[in-house]
Amino acid sequence: MKIVLQHLTKRFPSRGKKSHGEVTAVSDFNFEIPDGKLVGLLGPSGCGKSTTLNLICGLLSPTEGKIFFGSDDVTKLAPENRGVGLVFQNYALYPHLTVLKNIIFPLENLKGTAKLSKEEMRERAYQVAKLVQIEELMDRKPKELSGGQQQRVAIARALVKMPRVLLLDEPLSNLDARLRLQTREEIRRIQQETQITTIFVTHDQDEAMSISDLIVVMKDGIIQQIGAPQEVYDNPANLFVAKFLGTPPINIFLGTIRNNRLYIGEDAVLVVPDVPEGEVVVGIRPEGFLLTGNASLSCALKRLEVMGRDVSVVCANAACEGGTLRAIINAEGTPLPNTETVRFSLKPQKVFLFRKETGERIECNLVPLTEVK
Amino acid sequence: MEKQNRKAWLYLLPALLFLLVFMVYPLVDVLIYSFEEGYNSASQTFFGVGSYNYSYVLHDPYFLQALKNTFLLVVITVPVSTGLALFISVGLSSIKPLRNLFQTIYFLPYVTNTLAVGLVFMILFKKTAYSDGLVNLFLHWFGSPSVDFIEGSYGAKMFVLCFYTIWVVLPFKILVLTGALASVNQDYYNAARVDGTRRGRIFYRITLPMISPMIFYLIITGFIGAFKAYSDAVALFGTNLNAAGMNTIVGYVYDMLYGDSGGYPSYASAAAIILFVIVLTITCINLLVSKKHVHY
Numbered sequence: 001m002k003i004v005l006q007h008l009t010k011r012f013p014s015r016g017k018k019s020h021g022e023v024t025a026v027s028d029f030n031f032e033i034p035d036g037k038l039v040g041l042l043g044p045s046g047c048g049k050s051t052t053l054n055l056i057c058g059l060l061s062p063t064e065g066k067i068f069f070g071s072d073d074v075t076k077l078a079p080e081n082r083g084v085g086l087v088f089q090n091y092a093l094y095p096h097l098t099v100l101k102n103i104i105f106p107l108e109n110l111k112g113t114a115k116l117s118k119e120e121m122r123e124r125a126y127q128v129a130k131l132v133q134i135e136e137l138m139d140r141k142p143k144e145l146s147g148g149q150q151q152r153v154a155i156a157r158a159l160v161k162m163p164r165v166l167l168l169d170e171p172l173s174n175l176d177a178r179l180r181l182q183t184r185e186e187i188r189r190i191q192q193e194t195q196i197t198t199i200f201v202t203h204d205q206d207e208a209m210s211i212s213d214l215i216v217v218m219k220d221g222i223i224q225q226i227g228a229p230q231e232v233y234d235n236p237a238n239l240f241v242a243k244f245l246g247t248p249p250i251n252i253f254l255g256t257i258r259n260n261r262l263y264i265g266e267d268a269v270l271v272v273p274d275v276p277e278g279e280v281v282v283g284i285r286p287e288g289f290l291l292t293g294n295a296s297l298s299c300a301l302k303r304l305e306v307m308g309r310d311v312s313v314v315c316a317n318a319a320c321e322g323g324t325l326r327a328i329i330n331a332e333g334t335p336l337p338n339t340e341t342v343r344f345s346l347k348p349q350k351v352f353l354f355r356k357e358t359g360e361r362i363e364c365n366l367v368p369l370t371e372v373k
Numbered sequence: 374m375e376k377q378n379r380k381a382w383l384y385l386l387p388a389l390l391f392l393l394v395f396m397v398y399p400l401v402d403v404l405i406y407s408f409e410e411g412y413n414s415a416s417q418t419f420f421g422v423g424s425y426n427y428s429y430v431l432h433d434p435y436f437l438q439a440l441k442n443t444f445l446l447v448v449i450t451v452p453v454s455t456g457l458a459l460f461i462s463v464g465l466s467s468i469k470p471l472r473n474l475f476q477t478i479y480f481l482p483y484v485t486n487t488l489a490v491g492l493v494f495m496i497l498f499k500k501t502a503y504s505d506g507l508v509n510l511f512l513h514w515f516g517s518p519s520v521d522f523i524e525g526s527y528g529a530k531m532f533v534l535c536f537y538t539i540w541v542v543l544p545f546k547i548l549v550l551t552g553a554l555a556s557v558n559q560d561y562y563n564a565a566r567v568d569g570t571r572r573g574r575i576f577y578r579i580t581l582p583m584i585s586p587m588i589f590y591l592i593i594t595g596f597i598g599a600f601k602a603y604s605d606a607v608a609l610f611g612t613n614l615n616a617a618g619m620n621t622i623v624g625y626v627y628d629m630l631y632g633d634s635g636g637y638p639s640y641a642s643a644a645a646i647i648l649f650v651i652v653l654t655i656t657c658i659n660l661l662v663s664k665k666h667v668h669y
Contacts, residue, residue, distance in 0.1 A: 059563050080569025092560035096582040096668035105578075106568035161568065 001069050001164040001197045003033040003056065008065035010051055025051040027221040029065070033214065036195045038188065040208030040229075042244070043218035049201040050169055052218075056199065057084045057167050069164055080109070082165075085158030085196075089170040091150045093142040099153050100125055100138040106161045128156040131190060148179045155190065166191070168200035172207055184211050205245050209233065217241050234349070239359035242283045242352055248312070248328070252321040255282040255353075262353070262366070265319040267297050269346055271367040272353070280362065281354040286312070288350025289327035291335075295343035296369060299325065304336060315342055345369075406642035414636055426643035435628075436644060439620040442606075445531060446538060446621070447599040454539040455591050458546030463576070465547070466554045476551065483544035490541065491608025498522035498533050523610065530610070530619055538605050542598065546591050553587035554580070585667045593659050600652050603627065622648045 008029035014021025025048040033039050041049045054060040056067060058079035066075045074082050093102050103125040107116055116124070129135045132152040142150055151171065158166060171187060172180045188211040191198045202208050208215045209229040217224040217232065217240075225237040236242035242250050253264045257277050261268040264282060289297075299315035302324065306312075313327045327344060329336075348366035355362060406412065407427070411420035430436050465475055482490065497507045500521045509519045520526075522533045557580060565575045581588075603623040606614055614620035615628060622644060628634065629641035 057567055059566065079567045084567060086564065086567045088560045088564060090558070090560060092558065092564040094561065094579060094582075096585075105565075105570075109569045109571070109574070157564075157568075 002035045003165060003197060003199070004068040005029045005031055005056075006066045006068070008052075008055060008067065009063050010048075010055055010060060011063045024221050026055065026062075029223060031216065031223065031226055033197060033199065036197055037213040038191045038211060039197075039199045040212035040215045041199060041201045041218060042205060042208040042215050043203065043224075044244070045203055047218045048221040049203075049218055051221075053086075053167050053169055053199065053201050056165070057086045058082050059086075083161075083163050084165045084167055085161065085163035087151075087154045087158045087166070087168045087171055089173060091142075091154040091174075093150055093153055093157070095142050098139050098141055099129075099134065099145070102142065102153060103128065103138075103157050103160050106157060110161070124160055125156075128160045131159070131193065132156045132186075146179075147175050148183055151175065151183055152186070155187070159190075159194065159196075163196065166194075166196045166198040168198065170202060171200055172202065172204070180207070187211060206247060209245065217244060219244075236283075236352060236361065238361055239281060239283065239354040242354070242361075246285060248286050248326050250283045250285050250352075251325040251327075253282040253284065253317070253319045253325075254321075254356075255280050255319070261369075264297055265317065268369065269297050270348060270351060271369055272364055273367070275353065275362055275364045279356050281356055281359070283352040283354065284325075284346060285350040286326050286328040288347045289313070289329065289344040290347060291329055291337065291342070291344065295345045297344045297346065299342050299344070301337055301340055301342045306331070311336060313337065313342060403642045403645055406639055407646045409639055412637075412639040414638060419639075426639045427647070430640055430643045430647065433640075435615045435620060436622075436625050438615075438618055439622050439625040442531070442534075442619060443600060443602065443621045446535060446602055447596060449535045450538045450542070450599050451592060451595040453535070454542050454546060455588065455595060457539065458543055458550050458591070459588070461543075462547050462550035462554055463580075465551050476548075479547050480544045482540060483548070487541065487604050488608050491537070491605070494533065494537050494609060495523065500524070524617070527618060530617070533609060534606060534619060537609055538599065538602060541605065542595065546595075549587055549591060550584065553584040557583045582668045586669055589659075589663045589667045593656060596655055596659065597652055600648065600655075 008026060009024070010026040012023045012025055014023070027048075029052065041052055043049050051060065055062050058074070058077060062075065066073055068074065069082065079086075094105065097105065100122075104121050107121045107124060110116060126135065126138075129138060132155050134149060134152045134156060137145060137149060137153070142153065145153065151174075155166075155168075155171075168187070172183055175183055184207055187198075187200070200212075212229055214226065215229050215232055216226050219240050225232050225241045227235075232241060233245050236245065239252075243252065255269075256263045256279050257272055257275050259277075260271060260273055260275075262270045262272050262280075262282065297317075299317040302314045302316055304311055304313055309331060311329050311331045313329055315325050315327070316323055317325055345368065348368060351366055353362040353364060353366075354360060408422050408424065409419040410423050410425045413419070461479065465472060465479070468475070498509075499506050500509060500519060500523070505513070505519045506522070508522065512518075512520060520529050522529045524530075561579055561583070562575065565579055570578070601623050602621050606619050606621055606624060610617040610619045613633075614624045615632075615634075620628070626641045626644045626648070629637045629644060635641075
C-alpha cells in the first residue's frame with residue numbers, strides 16, 4: 001500500500017492560558033512511500049517522529065493536510081478503519097492475557113462479514129506466531145517473556161489482522177544491544193516476507209541505516225532529507241543531516257576559502273574552483289582521511305585506537321569542533337604514524353561544505369591539490 | 374551472623390513491643406474471657422471454663438438481630454458502594470473540564486464528621502411533630518404517603534442506614550479508583566483503539582483487569598469496614614440501638630460491656646470472637662476468589 005502525505009501539519013495548542021506557546025510538531029510534510037517498502041523516520045527526540053506515526057495511524061488528527069493510503073483519503077478515518085497495525089514502544093501487551101489471547105484480541109473486534117470463528121482466529125494467530133517464531137510461547141503471560149519475545153508478540157498482534165500498513169514506534173529502544181541487532185534483522189525479514197509497507201520510528205541512525213529502504217531525516221518537525229540510506233549518507237542536504245548520520249560522527253571544521261583553495265587553519269587542503277571566498281563549515285567523514293598523497297592537513301596526534309581491520313587516529317586540531325578529530329584509516333598497507341604531528345590528505349567525495357550561517361550544503365566540486373598542479 | 378541477628382531484633386523491638394501489648398495480648402485476653410463462664414467483673418472471679426458464653430450470645434435475640442443487620446449492611450453496601458464508586462470514577466476520568474472541582478466535591482464527605490453527617494441525615498429523613506423531613510416532602514410530591522425512616526418500619530430504617538453508609542464510604546473509594554484509572558497506561562487504550570475495540574469491551578477486557586487489584590482492595594476493606602459498622606447506626610438512631618432494632622455486632626459488643634444492660638465482658642468477648650471468625654472467613658474466601666480474577 002502506497003502512503004502519500006500532503007502538506008501534513010500538526011500543531012499542538014499551548015498548555016495553560018499563554019497563547020504564544022503553540023507547538024508545531026509536524027510542519028508541512030510532503031512525501032510518498034512506495035508500496036512494500038520499509039521506511040525509517042529518523043531524528044532526535046522531540047522532532048515529531050512519533051507524532052507523524054500517530055497521524056498516519058489515526059490516533060491524532062492533523063491540523064492541516066491529507067493522508068492517502070493508495071488512492072483512499074484516510075485523513076478523516078478512525079484508526080480502526082484505516083487498516084493499520086501499530087507496535088508501541090513499550091509494546092502495550094495486555095499483561096493479564098496470555099500471548100495467544102493478546103494476538104487474538106484484535107480479531108475478536110471484527111464485526112459483520114469479517115467476523116471469524118474461534119478456530120479461524122486460532123489458526124490466524126498461529127500463522128503469525130509462526131512468522132515471528134513465538135509458537136512455543138502462546139500460553140505464557142507477557143511478563144514471563146524476555147524483551148525480545150515481547151517485541152515479537154507485539155508485532156504478531158499488529159500483523160494478525162493483516163493490516164495494509166505496519167507502524168513501529170521505537171521498536172528496538174527497549175532491547176539490549178545484542179538483541180537489538182538480532183531484532184532489526186528480524187523486522188527486516190518479517191517485512192520482506194509479508195511485503196507490508198512498514199514505517200518505523202527511531203532516533204538511532206544505525207538502526208535506520210541498516211534496515212530501511214528509505215530514510216526520512218527530521219528535525220524540529222521539518223523534514224531535512226529523504227532518500228536511500230547510502231544516498232543520504234553520501235550526500236547530506238545540510239549540516240544537521242551530516243552530523244546526525246554516521247558512527248563515528250562526522251568531523252566538523254571551520255574553514256576558509258581563499259584563492260579557490262579550502263583552508264583548514266593555515267593548511268590548504270583542497271581546491272574549490274567555484275565557491276565565493278569566505279568562511280565555511282567543513283564536514284569530513286572519518287573515512288575521508290588518507291595518510292598518503294599530498295598530505296597537507298597537520299594535526300597533533302593524541303592516540304591510536306586499533307579496532308582490528310581499521311585504526312582510528314585521534315588527533316587535535318584547533319579548527320575542529322570540539323578540538324578533536326577522529327580519522328579511520330585502513331590498517332593494512334599503511335605505515336601507522338608514530339610522530340607527534342600527523343599529516344592527512346582528504347578524499348574529496350567525503351568532504352562536504354556548508355554555509356556557516358544556515359548550515360545549508362554548498363554544492364561544489366572539490367579537487368585534490370595534486371591534480372591541479 | 375549472630376550479632377547481625379541480635380541487631381535486627383533490637384531494631385524490631387519497639388514495633389514488636391507495641392504490637393504485643395496492644396494487639397496480641399488483648400486478642401488472647403479476649404479469647405480467654407470468652408471461655409470464662411459466669412465471670413463477675415466486681416470480684417474478678419468465674420465459675421468455670423466452657424462454651425456457655427457462645428451459646429448465650431448465639432441464642433440472644435438482640436445478637437441475632439445485630440447479626441442480621443450487619444449481614445444486610447455488608448451485602449448491600451459493599452457491592453453498591455464499590456459499583457457506584459467505579460461508575461463515578463469512570464465518569465470523572467472521562468471528563469476534562471472541571472474534573473478537579475468534581476473530584477474535590479466528591480471527596481468532601483470524607484473529611485466531614487460522621488456525627489455531623491448523621492445530624493444532616495436526621496433532618497433529611499426524620500419525621501417530627503412539626504415536619505416530615507425533606508425526603509418525605511419529595512415523596513409527597515409524587516403522591517406517596519409519609520414514611521418514617523428513623524422510627525418506622527425495619528425496611529425504611531435499613532434503607533437509611535445503607536444509604537448513609539454508602540454515602541460515607543463512597544469518597545474514599547472514588548479517590549482510590551480515580552487514581553487507579555489514571556495509572557493505566559494510555560498506550561493500552563491506544564492499542565485497543567487501533568484494533569477497533571468497542572468502548573464496552575475496552576472497559577471489561579482492559580480497564581477492569583488493570584484496576585482489579587484496587588477494586589479487590591476496596592472490596593476487602595469494604596467488607597471489613599461494614600462488618601465493624603457501629604458509629605453510623607448511632608449517628609442515625611441514637612445509642613439505644615437494641616430498642617430501635619438496628620444494632621450491629623460491634624454495637625452489641627459495646628452494649629454488653631458498657632450499655633444499660635452491660636457489664637458482661639464474657640458475652641462481649643464471645644461476640645467479638647464470633648465477629649473475628651466471620652471477618653476472617655470472609656476475607657479468606659475473598660482471597661481465594663481473587664486469585665482467579667485479580668491481575669497484579
